[in-house]
Amino acid sequence: MWRIGVSGLTVALWTAAYAQQAGEPACVTCHSGIKQKLEEPVVHPAVELGCDTCHLNHREPGTAASKPYLNDKEPDLCLGCHDAEDSAIVTAHHGQPFQTARCTSCHDPHAAPLPKLIPEEQHGPYGARQCEACHRPPSDGAIKLTAETTAALCFGCHQELKKRFESAAHRHSLLAADANACADCHDPHGSNQPYYLVKDGRELCLDCHGEVVAGKKYVHEPVRQSCVLCHDPHAEANDKQLYAAGNDLCLGCHGDNAAKIVHTSKPFPLFGGRATLGPGAFENLSMLLLRENGTLGHPLAMHPVKKPAEGNKPEIDCLTCHLPHATKASRDLLVTDTPKTSDLCLKCH
Numbered sequence: 608m609w610r611i612g613v614s615g616l617t618v619a620l621w622t623a624a625y626a627q628q629a630g631e632p633a634c635v636t637c638h639s640g641i642k643q644k645l646e647e648p649v650v651h652p653a654v655e656l657g658c659d660t661c662h663l664n665h666r667e668p669g670t671a672a673s674k675p676y677l678n679d680k681e682p683d684l685c686l687g688c689h690d691a692e693d694s695a696i697v698t699a700h701h702g703q704p705f706q707t708a709r710c711t712s713c714h715d716p717h718a719a720p721l722p723k724l725i726p727e728e729q730h731g732p733y734g735a736r737q738c739e740a741c742h743r744p745p746s747d748g749a750i751k752l753t754a755e756t757t758a759a760l761c762f763g764c765h766q767e768l769k770k771r772f773e774s775a776a777h778r779h780s781l782l783a784a785d786a787n788a789c790a791d792c793h794d795p796h797g798s799n800q801p802y803y804l805v806k807d808g809r810e811l812c813l814d815c816h817g818e819v820v821a822g823k824k825y826v827h828e829p830v831r832q833s834c835v836l837c838h839d840p841h842a843e844a845n846d847k848q849l850y851a852a853g854n855d856l857c858l859g860c861h862g863d864n865a866a867k868i869v870h871t872s873k874p875f876p877l878f879g880g881r882a883t884l885g886p887g888a889f890e891n892l893s894m895l896l897l898r899e900n901g902t903l904g905h906p907l908a909m910h911p912v913k914k915p916a917e918g919n920k921p922e923i924d925c926l927t928c929h930l931p932h933a934t935k936a937s938r939d940l941l942v943t944d945t946p947k948t949s950d951l952c953l954k955c956h
């Protein structure tokens with residue numbers, strides 16, 4: 608190959624010159640995020656050989672590849688240059704089967720703040736390189752954990768959560784059915800998301816619960832922001848892992864707290880600290896002025912908002928009239944989901 612014997616720098620200059628000559632800006636002209644990234648302390652020497660060491664040029668007409676336009680899939684891409692049998696690399700991975708893993712779940716392919724292209728956000732024991740706290744030696748090329756299930760492994764150190772999880776009446780069905788599901792949401796090694804989540808928290812929930820908002824025009828503001836403002840991701844005392852039951856959930860924001868929430872300059876704890884709102888999270892928040900211990904006063908001055916079922920009249924609470932997440936046609940999230948409010952009134956009157 609022409610690359611042999613040419614220094615990385617020369618190749619980089621040549622690539623840039625060629626790109627310009629062809630009337631095409633260099634990759635980093637458009638990808639300024641990567642350009643910024645390359646200012647981090649540890650840069651992968653492979654990047655200095657040129658972006659096309661690993662990527663196809665998607666600017667070339669007819670590039671049919673899909674994002675992120677790699678020349679080869681992982682881990683083959685990386686193992687083309689890194690010998691998985693090399694004793695230094697085996698030792699660096701504590702004998703764990705790294706060669707079949709997605710290398711970029713632990714390494715940044717471009718640059719990173721820490722040696723060996725390791726991102727900063729590392730889970731405690733992984734950051735301390737205590738692989739053996741969680742891993743036994745692999746068998747037949749597969750990892751072997753130090754506990755029977757992932758949940759048992761995690762709970763070994765996270766006792767506080769274990770207590771809460773085991774005493775809660777309502778567990779997320781995902782976890783109740785699969786004791787290895789902790790890793791569906793958390794990367795046990797680390798990630799650049801809070802709580803080492805595998806992706807943005809809301810996107811994570813919507814991967815499995817897309818129907819909550821799919822095709823809906825009006826999305827309730829907290830639902831637009833974060834699912835864990837109302838639901839615990841693991842387990843709770845209340846049905847659907849809600850932080851509070853019945854009207855107390857809705858009134859946690861639409862009750863007496865409303866003005867404080869909007870004007871707070873500090874993180875605001877909701878539901879006894881089970882969730883926290885950042886300052887300025889909400890610009891507006893309607894406060895319901897209820898009377899008679901929160902049983903009367905909405906949507907009309909004398910209307911019941913909390914009433915047990917009576918004769919042929921249904922029980923009344925917020926969810927008798929409102930949907931919690933989103934609607935197609937009702938601005939006010941009404942259960943009838945039609946633009947006309949009267950459709951709702953006629954259900955009972």
Ligand code: HEC
Nearest residue numbers: 631632633634637638658659662663664665666674675676
């Ligand atoms: C003229 C601007 C421009 C140039 C030059 C350019 N790109 Fe891009 N690149 C884009 C845009 C816009 C997208 C997003 C849309 C798409 O995928 O085509 C993109 C997408 C990508 C992605 C996928 C990003 C993702 O989210 O997964 C990669 C990887 C990429 N480019 C690499 C390169 C490399 C390597 C080069 C140089 C060979 C290059 N680009 C040159 C504009 C550019």
Ligand code: HEC
Nearest residue numbers: 634635638640641651653654657658660661662675711716
């Ligand atoms: C050693 C191989 C390698 C080299 C060299 C390389 N990349 Fe990448 N790049 C990758 C891999 C692998 C991914 C996918 C990472 C993932 O899936 O998390 C990626 C992802 C990307 C993305 C999309 C994700 C993001 O971080 O924004 C862009 C854009 C990109 N590369 C641009 C570039 C540019 C520009 C260069 C040259 C300066 C370059 N890459 C050099 C391997 C490489």
Ligand code: HEC
Nearest residue numbers: 682685686689695696699705706707708709710713723796
């Ligand atoms: C589970 C996380 C993880 C995965 C997956 C992983 N690595 Fe690593 N890698 C590490 C850690 C941790 C180190 C040691 C970092 C240190 O010394 O601080 C390391 C070190 C390295 C080193 C430096 C070796 C040396 O001589 O010091 C290379 C090269 C490397 N990894 C390549 C790869 C490749 C290629 C893949 C995919 C086939 C891969 N890694 C997959 C975590 C991982």
Ligand code: HEC
Nearest residue numbers: 649651652653660684685687688710711714716722723724
């Ligand atoms: C074109 C060849 C090439 C490819 C492809 C390549 N690397 Fe490298 N990589 C190198 C070279 C050269 C070095 C520096 C010498 C060394 O440490 O082996 C290096 C170093 C590293 C290091 C150690 C960096 C340090 O701080 O010492 C890690 C980790 C690494 N590569 C991971 C990867 C991962 C992950 C991929 C796939 C996304 C990959 N490499 C793909 C050539 C390559």
Ligand code: HEC
Nearest residue numbers: 700701703704705707708709732733736737738741790795
């Ligand atoms: C806190 C516990 C914990 C620590 C510490 C830990 N791991 Fe893991 N590791 C796991 C779990 C759990 C999985 C399985 C993840 C899954 O099911 O997706 C795993 C998976 C892996 C895999 C396979 C990944 C794949 O996608 O195939 C490798 C390789 C690995 N770990 C290497 C390491 C290395 C190397 C270290 C130390 C530097 C380490 N781990 C530290 C818990 C841990």
Ligand code: HEC
Nearest residue numbers: 729730731732740741757760761763764789793795802803
């Ligand atoms: C060997 C002990 C140990 C094991 C096993 C362990 N952790 Fe941790 N974990 C820690 C320590 C120590 C911290 C605090 C340091 C930090 O934030 O990284 C932590 C922090 C966390 C955090 C961030 C907490 C916060 O409030 O920011 C999450 C999330 C987490 N662990 C999830 C897990 C999951 C999921 C597992 C199982 C795959 C697991 N842990 C297994 C020791 C452990």
Ligand code: HEC
Nearest residue numbers: 758761762765768781782788789791792793802808835840
């Ligand atoms: C459905 C996705 C999901 C699953 C499954 C999941 N978590 Fe979490 N976890 C989260 C989210 C989201 C947060 C952040 C909550 C927040 O922002 O208030 C979190 C927070 C945490 C925290 C830090 C805060 C706390 O409550 O202590 C720990 C520790 C943790 N999870 C461990 C685990 C363990 C152990 C398991 C398996 C038994 C697990 N998680 C399963 C999504 C999940």
Ligand code: HEC
Nearest residue numbers: 778779780781791811812814815816834835838840847848
């Ligand atoms: C990997 C898929 C997956 C992810 C990710 C996930 N869930 Fe679930 N969730 C399920 C499954 C499966 C059920 C069982 C009922 C069903 O099929 O919808 C469920 C049920 C629920 C329920 C109904 C009560 C129950 O447990 O039956 C709530 C509420 C819920 N999830 C909230 C969340 C929230 C909030 C998140 C994000 C933190 C989340 N889920 C992420 C799979 C997932």
Ligand code: HEC
Nearest residue numbers: 809812813816819829830833834836837838847926931932
């Ligand atoms: C404002 C509080 C609130 C927020 C924020 C919220 N939910 Fe809910 N969610 C509820 C209530 C209340 C119920 C119970 C509805 C019922 O019992 O009829 C529920 C029920 C559920 C259920 C059970 C099935 C169903 O539709 O009744 C799932 C799944 C669910 N939510 C997922 C999510 C996801 C995913 C998000 C984030 C996109 C989210 N929730 C955000 C209040 C909320």
Ligand code: HEC
Nearest residue numbers: 827828829856857860889891892893925929931938939940
């Ligand atoms: C975490 C805080 C929070 C909780 C809990 C909450 N809301 Fe809201 N709600 C908001 C915010 C913020 C808005 C949008 C601002 C405004 O009032 O204009 C909103 C708006 C609304 C609206 C007006 C329609 C719209 O989307 O603008 C209705 C109706 C509503 N909420 C009902 C409920 C019901 C019913 C519950 C309980 C299931 C509930 N809310 C729980 C914060 C919350």
Ligand code: HEC
Nearest residue numbers: 854857858861893905906911912923924925927928939948
């Ligand atoms: C009997 C049916 C009914 C019940 C019960 C009900 N609502 Fe409403 N709500 C409505 C109707 C109808 C509207 C639209 C009012 C309008 O357009 O003037 C509305 C509007 C709202 C609004 C936005 C407009 C405003 O008033 O600022 C919020 C917020 C709201 N409701 C919250 C709640 C909460 C919280 C509960 C439980 C404590 C609740 N609602 C119970 C019927 C109901």
Ligand code: HEC
Nearest residue numbers: 906907908909910911920921923927948951952954955956
């Ligand atoms: C879930 C059933 C239900 C719905 C839906 C409902 N109501 Fe009522 N409404 C009641 C009950 C129960 C009372 C208390 C008196 C009674 O027992 O008949 C009441 C009382 C009233 C009263 C007399 C008290 C007062 O406020 O002066 C009016 C007027 C009224 N409703 C109007 C409406 C309107 C307008 C709507 C639509 C926005 C509506 N209601 C929706 C059940 C309902």
